[in-house]
Amino acid sequence: MIALAALTIVVLTGLAYVASGRQASALGAQAGVELHSRPTYHGLYAALVTGLVGFGVLIVATIGTRAVLDSQLRSALPEEAQTYTVLKQDRLISDAKAKGDGSIVSRPLDNDYRVARDALAETYVGYKRTREWGVAGLSVLLGLIALVLSYRRVSPQHRARNASEGIIRGTLFVSAGIAILTTIGILFSLIGETLKFFSGVPIYKFLFGTHWSPLSGVFEGQINPSTVGAIPLFAGTFMITIIAMLVAVPIGLMAAIYLSDYASKRVRSIAKPLLEILAGIPTVVYGFFAAITVAPVIRRTGEAMGLSVASESALAAGVVMGIMIIPFISSLSDDVINAVPQSLRDGSYGIGATKAETITKVVLPAALPGIVSAVLLGVSRAVGETMIVVMAAGQGANLTWNPLEAVTTVTVQIVALITGDAEAETAAGPAFALGFTLLCITLVLNMIALRVVQKYRLQYE
C-alpha cells in the first residue's frame, strides 16, 4: 500500500514536471508574452513542490501515526488485560502485533492471554489497515493538491527559476544539517540511556569500581551497583592501546622519516601504496589475523621461553592493532614532516650537520606538534577499535598488568552486552554508559590533538 503510494507520488512528480513545462511552453509561444523563467524551470518548480509535499507527508505521517497506533492499541486493551502488569501488557501488545502481522508468535502464557491476544490482534489489524490507507491516501491527496496548485501558478510573471532555486538551496542546507542531526542523535541516544543507567548506579561506582560483571547481579531488572566497576575495562583498553602505540609509533614514525627524507622516488612509489593497502584492510581481517596467526605464535614463543601465555593475550591484540595503526601514524607524520620548510634543512646542512642530525635536531622538533597530534589521533583510533579486540582479546574483566594475560576492553564489553543473550533493556544501560565514556574519551583526545597543532605550530614565513 505504502509502496503504491510512493510510486503514485513519483508518477505525480513526473506529471507535474511535464504538465507545467508544457503549459509554460504554450504560454511562451504566444505572441507578445515574455516568460520570466524558461519552461523547464516551471516544470522543475512544480515537480519539486509535488515531490516534496508528497514524500514529506508520507514520511511524517508514517512516523507520526506510529505513536498514535501504539497509544490507541494500549487503550484498546481487552478487559481482562487491564489487570496485567505493565511488562505483561507490553508483551501482550507485541505478541498481538506479531500475530496481526502474520509473523512468528511466541507461545501464549495461558488461555486468557491467548484470548486477549487474539482479540487485540484483530483490533490491531483493523487499526493497521486504517493507518495504511490513511497515510497513503493523505500523501497522495496532498501531492495531487500540490500538483494542481503549482500547475495553476504557471504564468509569464511567475519567478519559477528563483523559486525552485530557493527550494534547492533549502534542500542543500537541510543536507548539511543532517550532520548536526546525527550528532544530536548520537548525544541524545547515548545520554538518555546513560542517565537512566546512572539513576540506578552511582557514577563513582562505575568509574572507580574494580569489579565488572554487570549482568551477574541483576535483580528484577535492576543492576547491582557493585558489579559495574569499569576500571578493569579501562585498564585493559589502556594496556592494549599502549602495546599498539609501542608498535605503531616507532615503526610509523621511522617509516615516515625514511620515506620523506631518505627514500628514492622508486622506493617511495612502492612503499607508499604498501602502507595504503595496510590502511585499507578491514579490521575484521586484522581480527582474524590476530586470533588465528599472531596469538598462537606469541603463545608458542612464550611457552618456549617458559612463560605462560593466555590464548587471548593482550599482547596479540595490541601488536595487531599496532600494525593497523602504522599507516595512520606514518601518513599523518609524513604530512607534517613534509610541511617543515626545506630552508630549515638546508640551513642545518649548511653548518655541516648530517642528514640524521638534521632530522633529529631540526626537522623533528619543528614537526613535533603535528607528530604529537598524529599519535593522539592514533590513540583515539586504538581506543575505539572494536573488531580486533572482539576477536583476539578476552571477555573476562581481568585487572592485571601482565600483557600475556587476557584482558577485556570497553568496546569488547559493549559488543558482548548488546549481542549477548541478556534482556535488551538491562544490557543497554551499561553498554550505553560505556559507549558514552568511549565517545567522551575519543572526542577529548581529538580536541587535544587539534589544540596541540593550533597552539604549538611554528609559523614559517
Place this chain on the structure above:
Amino acid sequence: MNMHQSPEMTPENASGRTSVHKTDDAKRRLKKRYAFETRFKFFGIFAIALAATALFWLLSTVVGKSLGAFHETYITLPVELAAEKIDAKGNRDPKDIRAGNFSGAIKASLRQAFPYITKRRDKLKLYKMVSNGAELSLRERVMRDPSIIGTTQTVRLLASDDVDLYMKGYEGSLEARDVSGVATPLGTTGKVRIIVESNSFSSILARVKDELRDKAQRFRDQARREARGIRVFQRRIDTLPSDADPALRTDYEGRITAYENRRQSLIESAQALEKKANTPGGTEQVSSALPSFFLAINGGVVKITRVSPDAVEGQTLVPLSSDAPAADGSWQLLVNPQSEAGRRIRDAQTTWVEELRKAGAIDTTFNTRFFTAADSREAETAGIWSSAAGSFWTMLVTFFLSFPIGVAAAIYLEQFAPKNRITDFIEVNINNLAAVPSIVFGLLGLAVVIEFLGNDVFGRDLRSTALAGGIVLALMSLPTIIIASRAAIKAVPPSIKEAALGVGASNVQAVFHHVLPLAMPGILTGTIIAMAQALGETAPLLMIGMVAFITEVPGSPMDNASVLPVQIFRWSDFPERAFEMRTAAAILLLLGFLVIMNAIAVLLRKRFERRW
C-alpha cells in the same frame, strides 16, 4: 693580492696546522656521527621492512588458509530411490516427495557399498562421511524429476568436511613403510593377529617405546613439582615461631607426607614405564596419540592396536579374503603420520575413503557451491552468496543515502553557506563526526534507527535488514564523503564560477552547471573510498543485530540480511578447520572487492582529475 701572501691563508699552511677536525678525538666524534647516520637510515629501512613483512604475513596467512576452501569432495554411489521410501502413497505429490526418506536411501546405498560394516558404531561412522547437503540436493533432484522414483540412480553425494579435509591432505595421508617377510594372518575379521617372519614391526615398537619414555619424563617432571611443594612446606616448618600452634605444624607435616606419597608413586610409575621402554621386544599398546598404523594384507585392512617386533594385533576395518600366508611384498604397512587423537576423521573412515578411492568413487572438484550457496551450520555446505548479496543491498542503500546528502552538504558548505557561527558549528561537527568510533554509530543505530524501523513500519520488522544496516553505514560515511567532496569542489578554480556568473548565470546555475561537473571525478573518488570503508565495516552492524544466521539469499533491502564482514566474524568463531578455510576464503573475496573499488578510484583520479 696582499691577502694571498699572508702565510695563514695558504692551503698548505692550513693543512699543516693542527685543525679541530684532525685530532683523534675529532675523528672519533666524526666516526660516531657517521655511525649514527647509518644506524638512523637503517632504522628507517627496518621500519618499512617490518610494515611490509606484516602485510605479507597477513596476506599469506589469508591466502594459505583459504586454499582448502576452493575444492569440495564428492562420493559417487548408486542410490536406489525406492518408491516406498520416497513416495509411499505413490501419487507423486510434491508435498509427499518433500517429506520422503532420502537420508534412508543414501544410508542404504552406503551400506551396500560397504557390506562388511555391520556394527552400529561403525555404521554411524560410515553415515557421517556424507554431508547433510547430499540429502538436500538429492531431494531437489527428485523434486525436479519425479520420474526417477523407483529407479537406481548414480548420485554424486557431497562428502562431510572431515572426509573433504582428509582428501585434501589436511588430516594426514597414508604412507607405505618398508616391510619384508611372509606375513600370516590368524583370522579374517574382527580382532586378528598377524605374525611375520622378520622383525618388520620393530620400528613401530621403537616409536611406541619412545612415547613411553616421553610419558615417563612427564611423570618425572610432575614428581619434581611435588618435590618443590615439599621444600616449600619444609621451609615453613623451619621458620615456624616456637610459640606457633602445634596443629599448624602437624598440618604442614601432613601435607609434606601427601606430597611425598604422590612423588613416590609418580616416580614408581615413571620407573615402570622406563623399564618397559628399555627392555627390547615385548608387546605394547599403540595409543591414539601416536601415528596410526595399518596393515594391508590379503585384500583387507587391519588397524594395528598392539605391536611386538614380529607380530601385530588389530581390528580389521576391511575383512581379509583369506588367512593364507601373504608372500613377501604382497602386503603393506601403511602409516598416517597424524595421530587419530589429533584429527577429526577416524581411522576407520580414512580406510573406507581409501577403499572408495581405489574404486574410483570419490573425487574432489572445484567448489562452486561456496560462491553460490547461502550460509549453513555445516562447513561443507556453507557459502557466501547470501552475505555477498546482503553486502550489495546494504551498499546500495548506503550509496543512495550518503552520496546525495553528502554532496549536497558539501556544495552548501563550500558554495552557499554564509560565514557565520552556524556554518562553523556544522564544520566542527562534521570533523568531529569523522573521528567518532564506528561502534558508537552502532549504538546510535540501535537507539534511533531501530526505533524507527523496528517491529512495525506497517507490520514489517526491518531490524536486521540491509535497509537498517545501510542507514547506519550511510550516517557513518557521510563525514568522509562531505570532506572529500568539499576538497574536490574547492579544487575547482573560482574563475570558472565567476565566468559563469559573468555571463548571467544564477549562483545555483553556476554551481550545478559548471563547478559540480568539474568536481565530480574527485567527489566520486572520495565516495568510492568511503564505500570501500563501509563495505569492510563490522562493529556497527553487530550492534544493530545483523548477526543473524541467514540461510536465504536476500532479494531486496527489506529482507533480513548479513554482510560479508559479519559473515567473516561469525565463521571465525567456529572451531572447525573447514570453517577457518572458508573464513579465509571469504576474506579473500572481501579484499578482492576492496581492491576493485580502490582500483576504480585510482583510475578515476588518474583519468579525470585535472590540475588547474
